[in-house]
Amino acid sequence: MTDKHIDEISGVETTGHEWDGIRELNNPLPRWWVYSFYATIIWAIGYAVAYPSWPMLTESTKGVLGYSSRAEVSAELAEAKAAQAGNLERIASSAVEDIMANPELKQFAITIGASAFKVNCAQCHGSGTAGGKGFTNLNDDEWLWGGKPEEIYQTIAHGIRYSGDGETRVSEMPAFTDTLAPREVRATAAYVASLTGTPSNPALVEPGKQLFAENCASCHGADAKGTREFGAPNLADAIWLNGEGEQAIIDQMKSPKHGVMPAWLQRIGDPVVKELAVFVHSLGGGE
Incomplete structure (x- = not known):
């Protein structure tokens, strides 16, 4: 051993x-x-x-x-749905203005709207609702079509330039290649650029201002601050949807970019559209 x-x-x-x-x-x-x-x-x-x-x-x-954990979860979901049923019915039967006037119902709509936003809207506007190039930022107080709850509801419900909805919001910026010479396009862009910065050629600002008054003010306003009737953006706030800088302005004048937002009313229903409108309004830029 x-x-x-x-x-x-x-x-x-x-x-x-x-x-x-x-x-x-x-x-x-x-x-x-x-x-x-x-x-x-x-x-x-x-x-x-x-x-x-x-x-x-x-x-x-x-x-x-x-x-059974599944049975327990099913019971909790049933209880939650029963608790929500009353508020959901009230939202379905109330106008957006009435929802906003009721603090309890408003908070409920914001909570549900936040979830609906992540499922339906975050893909374009971002999970933080800050948007991106070609997609609007919903956190600020700049609105193409208005930032009141009922205006936000209209935009979500019927979309922008959405051919499948007869009540969709429609506006299109024309290409100015046929009406303005290249030099005039550059002059107009120089004026617009001067509203928020320094143009590449300051000498073009004054002739550009006159060209703007003749060709652009009917939609963007004499002060270039936009008009919501046409969904024309404010050009004097340094907030740009499709690109920043003088060249981006020239490109937009030559070949305008027209975004399309789908109409959501038929897709998700009126109550959810109301909840989304209240949620977007609550982000800080609502009027």
Whole structure:
């Protein structure tokens, strides 16, 4: 029989395992740890008996307690729907203005609208509603068609330039390549650029101002601050939808970009459109 090896420093017997001259001490496990380990085994057996645990071919064992997490979730969802039912009915039968006037109903609409926004609107306007190039920022107080709750509702319900809805908002900027010479386009762009910065050629600003009055003011206004009747943007606020800078202005005058927003009324229903309108209005830029 092989003699047992005893570690010289600790005086503890080793297991016989050795790695590069390092031996493993054969220290016994603490009693509390052993008992805890046995307790977990007993607990696991009891849990497997009491609750659903063992997978079978088509389902799992039911457990003697008959507990079901799915049934519990279903009950909670049913309870939540029952609690919401009253507010949902009130939203369906109320105008947006009436929802805004009721603090409790308004808060409920904001909460539901925030969820609906993530599902239907965040793909274009962003999860933070800040938009991006070609997609409007819904956090600021600049509105092409108006930022009152009923105006926001109209935009969401019927869309922008959406051919499938007869009540959609429509506005189109014409291309000025046929009506203005290239030099006149540059002059007009220089004037518009001067409203928020320094144009590349300041000498073009004055003739550009006259060209703007003759060709652009009918939609954008004499002060270039836009008109909501036509959805014409404010050109004097340094907020740009399709690109910033003098060249972007020239490009827009030559080949205008016209975005399309779908009409949501038939897709998601009137109550959800109301909830979205209240939510968007609450972002901080609503009027």
